[in-house]
Amino acid sequence: MKVADLVGGxxxxxxxxxxxFFSSQLPYDSEYGPGPxxxxxxxxxxxxxxxxxxxxxxxxxxxxxxxxxxxxxxxSAMIFILIFISFLLLPLLGFSVGLAFFCGLTMRLMGKHSWxxxxxxxxxxxxxxxxxxxxxxxxxxxxxxxGW
Amino acid sequence: MExxxxxxxxxxxxxxxxxxxxxxxxxFFGQIVGVLPGIGAPTAIALLLPLTFSVNPTSxxxxxxxxxxxxxxxxxxxxxxxxxxxxxxxxxxCLDGYQMALKGRAGAALSxxxxxxxxxxxxxxxxxxxxxxxxxxxxxxxxxxxxxxxALMSFGLLTVFGGEEPxxxxxxxxxxxxxxxxxxxxxxxxxxxxxxxxQLLGGIDFIVIICGIFGVAEVFNxxxxxxxxxxxxxxxxxxxxxxxKAEWIASRWAIVRGxxxxxxxxxxxxxxxxxxxxxxYLGEKRFSKHPERFxxxxxxxxxxxxxxxxxxxxxxxxxxxxxxxxxxxxxxGMLAGFLMWGIxxxxxxxxxxxxxxxxxxxxxxxxxxxxxxxxxxxxxxxxMVLRVPYTILMCFIVIxxxxxxxxxxxxxxxxWMMIGFGVLGYIMKKLRYPIVPFVLGLVLGRLxxxxxxxxxxxxxxxxxxxxxxxxxxxxxxxxILAYLSPVIRWAMKGLRHPKMDVA
Numbered sequence: 245m246k247v248a249d250l251v252g253g254x255x256x257x258x259x260x261x262x263x264x265f266f267s268s269q270l271p272y273d274s275e276y277g278p279g280p281x282x283x284x285x286x287x288x289x290x291x292x293x294x295x296x297x298x299x300x301x302x303x304x305x306x307x308x309x310x311x312x313x314x315x316x317x318x319x320s321a322m323i324f325i326l327i328f329i330s331f332l333l334l335p336l337l338g339f340s341v342g343l344a345f346f347c348g349l350t351m352r353l354m355g356k357h358s359w360x361x362x363x364x365x366x367x368x369x370x371x372x373x374x375x376x377x378x379x380x381x382x383x384x385x386x387x388x389x390x391g392w
Numbered sequence: 393m394e395x396x397x398x399x400x401x402x403x404x405x406x407x408x409x410x411x412x413x414x415x416x417x418x419x420f421f422g423q424i425v426g427v428l429p430g431i432g433a434p435t436a437i438a439l440l441l442p443l444t445f446s447v448n449p450t451s452x453x454x455x456x457x458x459x460x461x462x463x464x465x466x467x468x469x470x471x472x473x474x475x476x477x478x479x480x481x482x483x484x485x486c487l488d489g490y491q492m493a494l495k496g497r498a499g500a501a502l503s504x505x506x507x508x509x510x511x512x513x514x515x516x517x518x519x520x521x522x523x524x525x526x527x528x529x530x531x532x533x534x535x536x537x538x539x540x541x542x543a544l545m546s547f548g549l550l551t552v553f554g555g556e557e558p559x560x561x562x563x564x565x566x567x568x569x570x571x572x573x574x575x576x577x578x579x580x581x582x583x584x585x586x587x588x589x590x591q592l593l594g595g596i597d598f599i600v601i602i603c604g605i606f607g608v609a610e611v612f613n614x615x616x617x618x619x620x621x622x623x624x625x626x627x628x629x630x631x632x633x634x635x636x637k638a639e640w641i642a643s644r645w646a647i648v649r650g651x652x653x654x655x656x657x658x659x660x661x662x663x664x665x666x667x668x669x670x671x672x673y674l675g676e677k678r679f680s681k682h683p684e685r686f687x688x689x690x691x692x693x694x695x696x697x698x699x700x701x702x703x704x705x706x707x708x709x710x711x712x713x714x715x716x717x718x719x720x721x722x723x724x725g726m727l728a729g730f731l732m733w734g735i736x737x738x739x740x741x742x743x744x745x746x747x748x749x750x751x752x753x754x755x756x757x758x759x760x761x762x763x764x765x766x767x768x769x770x771x772x773x774x775x776m777v778l779r780v781p782y783t784i785l786m787c788f789i790v791i792x793x794x795x796x797x798x799x800x801x802x803x804x805x806x807x808w809m810m811i812g813f814g815v816l817g818y819i820m821k822k823l824r825y826p827i828v829p830f831v832l833g834l835v836l837g838r839l840x841x842x843x844x845x846x847x848x849x850x851x852x853x854x855x856x857x858x859x860x861x862x863x864x865x866x867x868x869x870x871x872i873l874a875y876l877s878p879v880i881r882w883a884m885k886g887l888r889h890p891k892m893d894v895a
Contacts, residue, residue: 252823256563263570266585270577277849280577280584283841287570294563301559312822316616320818323615327608327790327811334804343794347787354615355783365784369791377795381443384802385795 246302248312253298260291319354326350338388340378344370395521402750406758411451415755418455419762422462426478427470427774428785433463433479434831435610437725438602439789441732442796449733450748454755456729460722461513461705461756464665465763468505468698469774472498481665481701484673488686488693495689499632504643504691505698506767507635512651512699513760516706519655521753523707524742528714531739536846537857541867542717543840546661548874550829553667557824558878564820565829571596572837579845591805598728598835600797600806601813605827606721607793608814611786613821618782633768635691643695646676650696654703659710664720664828665701672700706756713737713749717836721828724835 263284270281330346337345348366351357357365374392377383405411425436436459444452467479472489485505492501534542547565551558574585575595586592635643650672657668676696677686686693711717716738718724730737735745742749766774797810817827851857859865873880 249823252819252825259567263585270582270584271580273853274580276579277853278845280580280582283844284570284573284584287566287573290566291563291570294559294566297559298563314616316618319615320612323611323786324815331794331804331807331811334807339795339798343791346790350787351783355781357781357783369787373791373795377443381446383795383799385798386804 246305249302250299253295253302256291256298257295260288260293260295262288263291264288322354323350326353334388335386336388338390338392339385340370340373340392341388341390343373395525398525398746398750399521399754401746402752402754405450405747405751406454406755410448411454411751411755412758414451414455415458415759416762418458419462419759419766421455422459423466423763423766423774424777425459426463426466426468426482427777428780429470429476429478429614431610431785431789432606432722433460434602434721434725435606435789436463437722437729438599438606439792439796441725441729442599442603442799443792444729445732445799449730449735450751452729452733453726453748453752454759456726457709457752457756458759458762460708460726461509461702461759462763464698464701464705465506465509465767466774468502468509468694468767469771470778472501472505472694473775474778481669481705482697483666484669484697485694487673488689488691491687491689492691492694497689500635500639500691501694502767502771503633503635504639504647504695506764508643508647508650508695508699509702509767510760510764511647512654512703513706513763514757515651516655516658516703517753517756517760520706520710520756523659524710524714524749524753527710528739528742531715533863534715534739535861535864536843536850537861537864538867540840540843540847541858541864541871542661542715543836543843544871545867545874546717546719546832546836547829547840548871549661549663550826550832552874552877553663560823560825561829562875564825564827565833568830568833568835569837569840571601572834573841578842591801591803594801596809597800597806598724599732599800600810601834602721602725602728602831603793603796604810604813605817605831607789607796608811609817609821609827611789612814612818614782615786639691643691646692646695647699649676649679650699651703653696654700655707657700658704658707658719661711661717661719661832663704663708665704665708668704669697669701673697702760709752713741713752714739716741716839718832721831724831727835 267281267284267288271279272281272285273279326346326349330342330349333345334342344366347369348362351365352359352362378385378392406415421436422433425431425433437456463479464481467477467482468485468489470476470478471482471485472493475486475490477483477486489501489505492498550565551561574592575583576593577584583593653672653675654668657663657671658665673693673696676692677683680686680692708719708723711719712723712727716727716736718727727737735748793810794807797806798804800806820827820830847857857864858868
């Protein structure tokens with residue numbers, strides 16, 4: 245966890261530097277008072293200070309030791325990959341079918357449900373999304389090769 | 393008299409069949425969300441908010457309010473029956489509620505929680521009816537300096553109520569504030585941090601962020617650390633729900649004390665229902681003649697935190713409606729809803745939208761009654777919800793979050809942003825960076841910056857305006873004290889337990 249915390253602290257520090265740098269490109273004040281760069285600049289400075297504080301604290305071992313990777317982290321990573329793949333396919337499959345594909349895959353790979361259950365649920369979900377969101381709530385969901 | 397007239401108008405709105413249905417749906421949905429570990433009220437509101445674009449704002453806010461206090465009721469069921477809090481606000485209920493269930497008094501625990509919540513809820517609505525309009529009238533004196541001071545104080549109070557590492561609370565707040573600055577600057581018209589991406593010119597929509605940070609991130613977190621417990625198998629008959637005379641005597645003042653603590657904590661920006669239940673439990677333990685029995689199944693240990701979380705869920709509406717300042721992520725979600733429907737909550741809301749305000753307030757009487765009945769008679773039905781496999785539940789969260797994020801601007805860019813914020817929320821939780829300050833920073837960011845700039849424009853850049861106006865000065869001093877509270881606590885600790893020098 246110490247390494248993860250250190251990385252977190254470094255990211256905060258870098259984010260602070262980036263915010264301070266990019267906001268310094270914006271006008272700090274204007275004719276009528278503070279400019280668009282005023283608040284972000286100071287937010288960047290506070291982040292830099294806080295990042296340094298976090299890093300010093302970690303180096304002085306003032307943080308709790310806890311493992312960053314847990315037994316369930318694999319599951320979280322897997323669902324992230326499933327979401328990522330399914331969402332990459334959204335423009336091709338369309339919203340209804342794409343999300344149904346995600347649900348079927350998740351139920352099969354993570355819930356260990358039978359192929360039949362996954363297939364039937366996916367079809368139900370695709371129809372449900374299309375009618376509830378697309379037809380009833382009139383949301384213009386992107387359509388794919390199936391046509392909805 | 394005016395109060396009664398307003399209340400009559402409110403009931404004429406909330407008692408229409410459509411609004412009763414929305415209230416019922418909100419309470420039912422909130423109860424289910426409360427029962428399910430891993431999903432909280434902010435998630436439920438984040439997922440449903442985009443679907444209410446075309447719904448009447450009064451009906452939609454009545455439903456969301458039902459979800460908010462429904463969650464506080466529902467979380468109790470899992471806390472008592474499986475020792476797993478369905479909602480963070482019912483963590484304290486586990487301590488004595490589960491012990492009562494093991495002793496065969498699950499019915500009494502659930503009953504006192506429902507009755508206590510109802511008493512606290514109803515009492516809080518009555519106080520809210522008197523307090524919120526007075527607060528709104530007072531807030532009419534607020535100018536930009538006061539609003540900036542109030543926002544700063546809210547951020548400062550997060551340091552007091554926030555996590556164990558105040559610096560991480562500060563970082564979360566600042567990141568939230570920074571995200572609120574992305575997009576076109578409303579004064580100069582200059583793009584800020586959009587890096588040529590046209591979708592970022594309008595800023596990042598709050599709904600996209602909360603769908604990711606509460607919806608998708610909750611999926612990742614729940615998979616990593618599933619909350620499971622063993623259900624106490626107990627046949628619950630109607631007569632098991634009745635409290636004995638001794639139980640009623642023991643719990644009645646605990647309910648009153650819990651209600652008072654809950655109401656007061658709820659109106660403090662950044663207070664929230666979790667803090668309310670925690671403080672009520674500690675207060676009750678301190679007040680008790682037998683504090684050592686707490687944690688072994690005493691009914692006061694259930695009655696007080698349950699009354700407190702419900703009272704806080706009602707009083708939390710006071711700063712939202714009267715000042716336009718949300719005190720918790722759930723009310724922040726509701727503020728996003730108000731803005732989506734084109735309504736700006738604040739002191740003028742009571743004058744410009746009395747139908748909405750009084751319709752909402754009166755609906756809480758109906759909602760609390762619905763929830764009392766649901767919790768006395770439908771508990772087995774809600775326990776059945778626990779049997780839904782998490783993989784299926786997870787799919788529905790992702791579906792609602794994706795559709796919700798897409799609906800904001802009808803583009804897939806927002807859906808990818810939502811996933812990005814889901815990952816951010818997951819990592820923040822793992823590294824113990826609190827989410828609440830991030831959300832409040834985000835939602836109050838624009839108000840804070842605009843107020844700051846307006847105030848400094850009035851004085852030509854002098855910060856004296858924040859200290860020469862009494863209300864603003866009060867807020868700023870409270871904010872400074874809040875930010876310094878970790879240092880003060882550290883110094884006090886040092887004074888109480890000085891390090892012994894070993895010669």
